[in-house]
Amino acid sequence: MSAAEQIFGAGGKRTRPALVFLVSRATAEIIGFRELTKEHRRLAEIIEMIHTASLIHDDVLDESDMRRGKETVHQLYGTRVAVLAGDFMFAQSSWYLANLENLEVIKLISQVIKDFASGEIKQASSLFDCDVQLDEYLLKSYYKTASLIAASTKGAAIFSGVDSEISEQMYQYGKNFGLSFQVVDDILDFTQSAEDLGKPSASDLAKGNLTAPVIFALEKETKLRDIIESEFCESGSLEKAVDIIESCGGIDKARELAKSKAELALENLQCLPLSSFRFSLEEMVKNNLERIR
Amino acid sequence: MTAVACHNLEFGRTMLDFLACGCTSNASFDRFPVRSYAKGAVRNVNRGYKPRKLVCFQPEIGPQTKTPEALLTAVTADTPQVLDLKKELRSPASLTNLFEVVAEDLQTLNKNLQSIVGAENPVLMSAAEQIFGAGGKRMRPALVFLVSRATAEIVGLKELTKEHRRLAEIIEMIHTASLIHDDVLDESDMRRGKETLHQLYGTRVAVLAGDFMFAQSSWYLANLENLEVIKLISQVIKDFASGEIKQASSLFDCDVQLEEYLIKSYYKTASLISASTKGASIFSGVNSYISEQMYQYGKNFGLSFQIVDDILDFTQSAEQLGKPAGSDLANGNLTAPVIFALKKEARLRDIIESEFCDTGSLEEAIEIVKRCGGIHRAQDLAREKANLAVQNLQCLPLNSFRIALEELVKYNLERIK
Numbered sequence: 001m002s003a004a005e006q007i008f009g010a011g012g013k014r015t016r017p018a019l020v021f022l023v024s025r026a027t028a029e030i031i032g033f034r035e036l037t038k039e040h041r042r043l044a045e046i047i048e049m050i051h052t053a054s055l056i057h058d059d060v061l062d063e064s065d066m067r068r069g070k071e072t073v074h075q076l077y078g079t080r081v082a083v084l085a086g087d088f089m090f091a092q093s094s095w096y097l098a099n100l101e102n103l104e105v106i107k108l109i110s111q112v113i114k115d116f117a118s119g120e121i122k123q124a125s126s127l128f129d130c131d132v133q134l135d136e137y138l139l140k141s142y143y144k145t146a147s148l149i150a151a152s153t154k155g156a157a158i159f160s161g162v163d164s165e166i167s168e169q170m171y172q173y174g175k176n177f178g179l180s181f182q183v184v185d186d187i188l189d190f191t192q193s194a195e196d197l198g199k200p201s202a203s204d205l206a207k208g209n210l211t212a213p214v215i216f217a218l219e220k221e222t223k224l225r226d227i228i229e230s231e232f233c234e235s236g237s238l239e240k241a242v243d244i245i246e247s248c249g250g251i252d253k254a255r256e257l258a259k260s261k262a263e264l265a266l267e268n269l270q271c272l273p274l275s276s277f278r279f280s281l282e283e284m285v286k287n288n289l290e291r292i293r
Numbered sequence: 294m295t296a297v298a299c300h301n302l303e304f305g306r307t308m309l310d311f312l313a314c315g316c317t318s319n320a321s322f323d324r325f326p327v328r329s330y331a332k333g334a335v336r337n338v339n340r341g342y343k344p345r346k347l348v349c350f351q352p353e354i355g356p357q358t359k360t361p362e363a364l365l366t367a368v369t370a371d372t373p374q375v376l377d378l379k380k381e382l383r384s385p386a387s388l389t390n391l392f393e394v395v396a397e398d399l400q401t402l403n404k405n406l407q408s409i410v411g412a413e414n415p416v417l418m419s420a421a422e423q424i425f426g427a428g429g430k431r432m433r434p435a436l437v438f439l440v441s442r443a444t445a446e447i448v449g450l451k452e453l454t455k456e457h458r459r460l461a462e463i464i465e466m467i468h469t470a471s472l473i474h475d476d477v478l479d480e481s482d483m484r485r486g487k488e489t490l491h492q493l494y495g496t497r498v499a500v501l502a503g504d505f506m507f508a509q510s511s512w513y514l515a516n517l518e519n520l521e522v523i524k525l526i527s528q529v530i531k532d533f534a535s536g537e538i539k540q541a542s543s544l545f546d547c548d549v550q551l552e553e554y555l556i557k558s559y560y561k562t563a564s565l566i567s568a569s570t571k572g573a574s575i576f577s578g579v580n581s582y583i584s585e586q587m588y589q590y591g592k593n594f595g596l597s598f599q600i601v602d603d604i605l606d607f608t609q610s611a612e613q614l615g616k617p618a619g620s621d622l623a624n625g626n627l628t629a630p631v632i633f634a635l636k637k638e639a640r641l642r643d644i645i646e647s648e649f650c651d652t653g654s655l656e657e658a659i660e661i662v663k664r665c666g667g668i669h670r671a672q673d674l675a676r677e678k679a680n681l682a683v684q685n686l687q688c689l690p691l692n693s694f695r696i697a698l699e700e701l702v703k704y705n706l707e708r709i710k
Contacts, residue, residue, distance in 0.1 A: 057500060057504060060496070060497070060500055061497050061500060061501060079477065079496055080477070080478050080541070083474060083477055083478060083500055084478060084534070084537055084538060084541065087474060087507075087533075087534050087537070088534040088535075088537075088538060090504075090507065090530075090534075091527075091530045091531040091533065091534040091535075092531060092534075094511055094527045094530055094531070095524075095527045095528060095530070095531040097527070098520075098523045098524045098527035098528075099524060099527075101520055101524075103515075103518055103520065106515045106523060107512075107515045107516060107518075110508075110511045110512045110514070110515035110516075111512060111515075113507075113508045113511050113512070114508040114509060114511070114512040116504075116508065117501070117504050117505040117507075117508040117509070118413065118505075118508075120501055120504070120505075121413055121414050121417065121501060121505060124497070124501065125414055125415075
């Protein structure tokens with residue numbers, strides 16, 4: 001219970017459930033639905049539970065002390081409770097999912113849970129690996145972030161009963177928005193202060209998790225490779241690496257990438273009728289980019 | 294003459310045909326080690342008994358439950374012979390013998406499991422080898438195969454379906470994933486005589502490997518596309534988590550009742566087993582009464598199994614257990630023997646509530662538990678559940694698989710004789 005309060009009260013934005021509700025309502029209009037179904041609502045809850053469970057386990061895996069400006073569950077209560085809380089939430093969401101009794105959605109979300117695990121493994125096995133390519137990074141970002149979002153938006157469309165082409169567009173919207181979102185997060189890890197982030201700055205890089213800005217910078221500046229491969233054993237080397245990444249345009253190129261995914265996401269919304277909900281979905285994409293203006 | 298059901302269509306075969314289809318005849322005992330798992334006949338080689346003539350007969354077409362009498366009349370043998378079969382199976386008693394009839398199924402399972410888990414990543418591969426090679430008995434998948442084959446006969450199913458096989462793999466993955474996380478939660482160093490995953494590779498890899506396996510099994514489960522089974526197994530995963538939480542929040546709590554202990558044991562152990570047995574029968578396509586009986590069999594056997602495990606934690610040495618003795622108690626996990634003993638000996642409560650801070654207090658507690666009959670009463674409980682389990686098998690036709698299922702229940706009790 002306390003663990004739950006820690007997590008659910010810790011200032012999460014509820015982006016994912018919001019997306020479910022927005023897509024639900026935006027698509028519902030196409031076929032004349034008035035209200036959201038209980039499946040829609042349950043889907044949103046499931047999504048948020050899965051997301052939260054993954055965060056709890058992520059923090060155990062990353063040995064992180066802080067998230068959203070507060071101590072992580074495992075820092076406060078120990079690894080045991082964190083693993084248990086995460087397992088419990090995954091289990092609950094699986095059970096609710098099964099009881100939605102929609103095979104398509106069950107398979108969709110099960111794929112996500114599998115993708116999460118694959119993404120973690122991919123990341124864990126390529127730390128400090130300077131040969132990482134952009135498409136591997138995008139795949140990993142898909143597994144870790146965009147997969148859940150894409151399944152949310154597609155699931156919402158399925159429960160609205162729209163035809164498969166629209167469901168597919170909703171899936172693509174979720175995927176492109178999700179990738180854009182992750183790229184922006186990765187940029188902010190460099191550009192924001194610890195205070196804004198709610199956790200230490202450049203922690204991705206410090207741990208050897210090489211994201212878009214770094215990958216772009218590595219193409220330009222070979223010195224960066226050496227520093228990274230040293231795993232920042234020298235003091236001041238992390239700061240030096242961050243400087244290099246900024247000065248050789250790694251951040252800028254990453255910004256371009258985030259924008260290109262965002263544009264694709266906006267295109268995916270074309271199939272929806274113009275409504276306040278579609279508008280909100282567009283605004284979400286744009287607001288995300290505002291974070292890195 | 295011993296009658297054995299042979300599950301193939303041809304009638305009146307020659308000896309060579311018998312061998313091909315997996316049955317044995319009297320002449321063949323010493324010369325042909327027949328692998329009969331695929332066809333379901335019982336292997337009766339080299340047991341030191343008089344050679345018996347075995348006859349194949351044609352099962353009737355169409356789904357129907359065979360009564361033992363109908364089976365036997367078809368080959369003009371009488372009932373006592375079938376009981377002899379049980380004796381043969383029980384000596385020498387070992388799990389390998391019991392699972393002989395599904396040995397090939399288990400081999401295929403092992404191969405598939407290694408490749409499913411190992412395919413993703415070299416670290417997981419080593420982890421997978423550590424886990425899957427660590428002397429696990431594969432009891433749960435064996436149960437799936439046994440129930441699958443036992444129930445298949447009722448509806449005239451010839452071979453296991455791929456759903457049956459996938460179900461067994463899923464079950465074993467879930468079981469293994471739960472062990473990996475359990476060891477993280479208990480901070481255990483040893484399991485099955487080897488170091489635990491998280492001791493070797495760290496907590497991170499252990500959590501990751503566990504998560505990965507849970508995820509894989511959920512995905513395979515979803516792709517079985519059977520809503521009833523999906524819900525059944527999702528309930529299990531939920532029960533696992535509930536069981537862990539129940540246990541974690543009642544450590545050293547001497548007010549724990551037997552009922553709570555049984556619920557916790559259900560969540561942690563019997564739930565998965567009963568979902569396995571029920572799931573297997575669902576995929577065989579038998580009616581819901583039989584599925585329900587299979588569920589009950591799994592539940593009662595599972596409870597019996599857990600109680601026996603809990604007894605052994607007191608009675609076996611560290612060497613036999615593959616981990617320190619009395620570790621449940623040391624961790625504050627109060628199981629059946631303790632719960633019974635607590636009713637008799639008030640002193641035990643004080644020692645437990647002290648959380649064994651004094652040296653020698655754990656040993657003293659174990660002594661008390663043994664002395665005041667806690668073990669005996671737990672044995673009675675295990676037997677009671679076992680009897681229920683055997684009763685649940687009554688609805689199955691008498692075949693080698695049903696016998697194996699009965700023998701498994703009895704074999705489990707042998708561990709605490």
